Amino acid sequence: SQKIEQNSEALNIQEGKTATLTCNYTNYSPAYLQWYRQDPGRGPVFLLLIRENEKEKRKERLKVTFDTTLKQSLFHITASQPADSATYLCALSGGPNFGNEKLTFGTGTRLTIIP
């Protein structure tokens, strides 16, 4: 069965350092991979989308990579700030050409940036 795992349940990073979160998947060939941020008591908020034929995507201090050979995505936050503390979710979909249109979410990583 399809499985999406995010590296660790919780990650503590010193302020100013780069936080790197990992999303690994098995028994899946996603066409699209998305990253979301979720704060306590709130719904997830979309951050970035990367396609299977894209190696890397950037948005301000965020960078996402997508390696379909390793079946892995890395999510980086550079110059991390306490305000970046949240749970980060990766989500995969097959896209319209794969007949798998639903978004399947990973287990999430709770990131804490320590001042």
Next chain:
Amino acid sequence: DTAVSQTPKYLVTQMGNDKSIKCEQNLGHDTMYWYKQDSKKFLKIMFSYNNKELIINETVPNRFSPKSPDKAHLNLHINSLELGDSAVYFCASSQDGHGVNEQFFGPGTRLTVL
């Protein structure tokens, strides 16, 4: 101006009762979803509607019945509530249902079944 709204935010009820959660989006999206997030924070899709038509129906007990009166609204009705139904339920919408577009989530409804 709230993009995706849900009511109520909190719902506490007894086992065996029937309850409904309402969702509305003002983004003009064609597709709406219901997700369940359990106590371990795992977010799992339940249903998806595209232009009022059901397109995704995961293995959800038939006590759960979604209804979409128009493409801006997707309500969730739950019959004979059980303890295991306690969770946070999120409504979401996207431009279409092809998994290529970002999804916009509502604030969630925390359901507690006693």
